Amino acid sequence: xxxxxxxxxxxxxxxxxxxxxxxxxxxxxxxxxxxxxxxxxxxxxxxxxxxxxxxxxxxxxxxxxxxxxxxxxxxxxxxxxxxxxxxxxxxxxxxxxxxxxxxxxxxxxxxxxxxxxxxxxxxxxxxxxxxxxxxxxxxxxxxxxxxxxxxxxxxxxxxxxxxxxxxxxxxxxxxxxxxxxxxxxxxxxxxxxxxxxxxxxxxxxxxxxxxxxxxxxxxxxxxxxxxxxxxxxxxxxxxxxxxxxxxxxxxxxxxxxxxxxxxxxxxxxxxxxxxxxxxxxxxxxxxxxxxxxxxxxxxxxxxxxxxxxxxxxxxxxxxxxxxxxxx
Numbered sequence: 001x002x003x004x005x006x007x008x009x010x011x012x013x014x015x016x017x018x019x020x021x022x023x024x025x026x027x028x029x030x031x032x033x034x035x036x037x038x039x040x041x042x043x044x045x046x047x048x049x050x051x052x053x054x055x056x057x058x059x060x061x062x063x064x065x066x067x068x069x070x071x072x073x074x075x076x077x078x079x080x081x082x083x084x085x086x087x088x089x090x091x092x093x094x095x096x097x098x099x100x101x102x103x104x105x106x107x108x109x110x111x112x113x114x115x116x117x118x119x120x121x122x123x124x125x126x127x128x129x130x131x132x133x134x135x136x137x138x139x140x141x142x143x144x145x146x147x148x149x150x151x152x153x154x155x156x157x158x159x160x161x162x163x164x165x166x167x168x169x170x171x172x173x174x175x176x177x178x179x180x181x182x183x184x185x186x187x188x189x190x191x192x193x194x195x196x197x198x199x200x201x202x203x204x205x206x207x208x209x210x211x212x213x214x215x216x217x218x219x220x221x222x223x224x225x226x227x228x229x230x231x232x233x234x235x236x237x238x239x240x241x242x243x244x245x246x247x248x249x250x251x252x253x254x255x256x257x258x259x260x261x262x263x264x265x266x267x268x269x270x271x272x273x274x275x276x277x278x279x280x281x282x283x284x285x286x287x288x289x290x291x292x293x294x295x296x297x298x299x300x301x302x303x304x305x306x307x308x309x310x311x312x313x314x315x316x317x318x319x320x321x322x323x324x325x326x327x
Contacts, residue, residue, distance in 0.1 A: 012072030
């Protein structure tokens, strides 16, 4: 009975240290390094990357593992206490006496080790963790389904949490780059500015259509130059019949380089639409992909509510030392 109790206690302490350390390593590990290892063909890294991309499954596995570890250690302590003495007092005192030992070697020490070297240790324990994830799959599936139900009931969307974690991971990656001399402080500043501004809605940034400076289709290059100089506008939208019917836009630089600024405008640039609920980051990617410097912002009913220029998206990012990069 004593040997069996010692075996259960050692197994429980090992599982407690294993899952506690793995959980710390999971939150501490650099996703960037795991992705690189997965791209190199590392099978274990590919499985770990899948777990990182599905955090609810990882959390469910560690939760079940820690509960199994706690049950085994509790059972082992009770069995050992009964083997030594039949006193009920010893059964009550033994868990209290063993708690410091379990805390140091089953919680504190493995967490500190994984905190110091998360990627290396997570890669080392990865195969065993994957085995436990398969072993606990039925119970994990139940907990995963329960978490999805709670998300729908509580209306808790995980996208914002993922964005926050992604920003922290990117910030950690940039800090490592600065420490080894690969990145400059200006690049870190650009990341911080983008992280703070990227989640803003386009409708909060754009110029309302009632305050936008527009020109009719039959306008001349001279009028474009005059308005562009007076209002410091690199791009000017053009409308037909009424200001809600915007057909395109013209660049002030094109009018300046034109041969005859007294002739009506020709060759208008197309004007794409972006929903006012889009995030600034998504709008910036769309405009860069289409090589457009001006777009119209529409609401959910597809009615135009404003205009958005590329400068309104980039100027908040170019601050301090990067101010000279403004258009």
